[in-house]
Structures are given as structure tokens and as C-alpha cells.
Amino acid sequence: MHLGVIALALILLAPLVVSEAQQAGKTSRIGFLRIGPPPTAWIDALRQGLRDLGYVEGQNIVIEYGLAQGVAQLPDVAADLARLKVDVIVASGVSSVPAAQSAARTIPVVFVAAIDPVEEEVAASLARPGGNVTGLSVMQAELTGKRLQLLKELLPKLSRIAILVRETSPAAPQYVREAELAARTLGASLQVLSVRQPRDLEKAFDAARGANALLLSEDPVFTAHRTQIAELGLKHRLPTLSGLREVVEAGGLLSYGADLGDLYRRAATYVAKILKGAKPADLPIERPTKFELVVNLKTAKALGLRIPQSLLSRADDVIQ
Numbered sequence: 001m002h003l004g005v006i007a008l009a010l011i012l013l014a015p016l017v018v019s020e021a022q023q024a025g026k027t028s029r030i031g032f033l034r035i036g037p038p039p040t041a042w043i044d045a046l047r048q049g050l051r052d053l054g055y056v057e058g059q060n061i062v063i064e065y066g067l068a069q070g071v072a073q074l075p076d077v078a079a080d081l082a083r084l085k086v087d088v089i090v091a092s093g094v095s096s097v098p099a100a101q102s103a104a105r106t107i108p109v110v111f112v113a114a115i116d117p118v119e120e121e122v123a124a125s126l127a128r129p130g131g132n133v134t135g136l137s138v139m140q141a142e143l144t145g146k147r148l149q150l151l152k153e154l155l156p157k158l159s160r161i162a163i164l165v166r167e168t169s170p171a172a173p174q175y176v177r178e179a180e181l182a183a184r185t186l187g188a189s190l191q192v193l194s195v196r197q198p199r200d201l202e203k204a205f206d207a208a209r210g211a212n213a214l215l216l217s218e219d220p221v222f223t224a225h226r227t228q229i230a231e232l233g234l235k236h237r238l239p240t241l242s243g244l245r246e247v248v249e250a251g252g253l254l255s256y257g258a259d260l261g262d263l264y265r266r267a268a269t270y271v272a273k274i275l276k277g278a279k280p281a282d283l284p285i286e287r288p289t290k291f292e293l294v295v296n297l298k299t300a301k302a303l304g305l306r307i308p309q310s311l312l313s314r315a316d317d318v319i320q
Helices: 003-013 040-052 071-083 096-103 140-154 172-185 198-207 220-224 226-235 245-249 260-275 297-303
Strands: 028-035 061-068 088-092 109-113 133-137 160-166 189-195 213-216 240-242 254-258 291-296 317-319
Touching (some): 028 040, 028 071, 028 096, 040 260, 071 088, 071 096, 088 096, 088 260, 096 109, 096 133, 109 260, 140 172, 140 213, 140 240, 160 172, 172 189, 198 226, 220 226, 220 245, 226 240, 226 297, 245 317, 254 260, 291 297, 297 317
Parallel strands (some): 088 109, 109 133, 160 213, 240 254, 291 317
Antiparallel strands (some): 254 291
């Protein structure tokens, strides 16, 4: 079993310890499946959402963290969570969804992921998912055009854009299609940088020489290695554009995308309904309702870029 990974996550994320007295009552077990530790803000939002609904760690719920070291390990970690007999699994990130669905066919799964659940055959439809899976679909690829418009505003002479995708990600083809269409609309060419492992990142940035900027696809592997990616962007003087504010907080230049904290708070609602007896098959899959634009001025200065006031005035957060 890969419970060593879960034990490490418990230490990193410091959940509350359940006392023997609390164990005597009804305690629900929630599994959390992801590649690497999630950004703290996401797990805090999930916990807060659960608390708001009356579910408190150490009182009536336990969260078991199954954090894989890579994509290949996800099925085994998901199976470990299933053996722990969790009541529901929160699948975080696109790769966690099929792993959770496959390993826990009788356990409800609530996902927060950049995935088209119908196209990827995770759900029959958004309104009535069927099966044991429901949740919140980010579908970040649809926002690619907006991101590239922001990039054009920042770099008027934009002519070549690199996009970084993980080769085996089920969402990669959609990202590339959307990016190609948006790039053509802006009169720019697109260079696809496909990596299999984190160790390929350095080589990918080397191959991006000549690109004006790099668009980062939404992927849990890239989120886990966001600091390395931001550092490579600075090293290669390549502005990095993402859908996640966490990448900008790590040193990326600009992000525009769904407010993930809001999505994890909303995921708590699904978990609560399932713990009360609702079936995932009957809970419609929802989409983001809150989006945010984040700019890192420190990174812009390091890259020698001036952020237009028209863009700064629309930013939800500016990192100095």
C-alpha cells in the first residue's frame, strides 16, 4: 500500500487529530486524491466549506490525503483510499478523476478538474452525470482565447506563442485546439511543447527560444512544479501565462482563470449532500462562476516589461 504517501500528506497539511471520544460518534471519512500537495488555499477552502455545513475535522469527519508522486502512481493511491473505506473521494486535478472513478466504482467521487467530463466519458451529461462521479468542471481550455487576448494587450508585437502541455493529459488536445484557434485570430503562430515528466521541463523551455511568451496548460503536474516553471520562465526571459493564480504567486507573470478557492468551497456542498445520502448520478456538474485576473509586477520588472494601466486596472490582484 502507498499509505506512506498519505502519512506524509497528513504531516504536511496538519489535519486535526481525532480523539477516541470523537471516534465513538458518527465520523465520515473523506478521501482527497491528487498529484503532490495541493496549494494550501485550496484545501483551506474545502475545509471552510465543510465547516460552514457542519462538518468539522476532529469532530465528525476525517480527511484522508492520498497524494501521488506522479500520474503513474495515482491508481494505486486511489485504491489505497478505497481500502480505507472512505465515504467519498474528492478528486483534485484532471488525472485524478479517471483514477478515482476506476479504483472506487462504488464510492462517490466529487471532482474539481480542468476536464470536459462528457467528452472524456466521465459523465453521461452535465445535468445528469450518471454513475458515481460529479463535481465542478473548470474546462480551462475554453478560456485560452481570453488569456491570449490579454497577452496581446501586454505584448502588441506578439507573433509566436509556446504552449506547454503534458503529453498524456486527456485535456491536452483541447488546449492545443483552442490555443491554435486563438493564436490564428491574433495573427500569431503556436509552438506546442509536450513533456512526459517534470524532468523534461528544462528541455521544453530550451526549445521555446524565439517565442514571445509561454502559455501553461492547466495540469496538476505543472501546478506541483509551478515554482520551477516560474524560475525557468525568468531564466529564459519568457513571460509565463497561466489559468492559476498560484503560478503567478510562485513567480509567473499573469493568470486569468476560475477562482479555485471558490470551486473547492463549492465542492464541499457536493460532499455534504453525498454524506447525507444524495447520489452523484443525480447531482448536476457545475461550472465556474467567479474568475480572476492576477498580475505579478515583480516578475514583469525582472523581464523588463511594462504592464499597461488598462490591464492593471482590471486586475483582481496585483503582486508587488
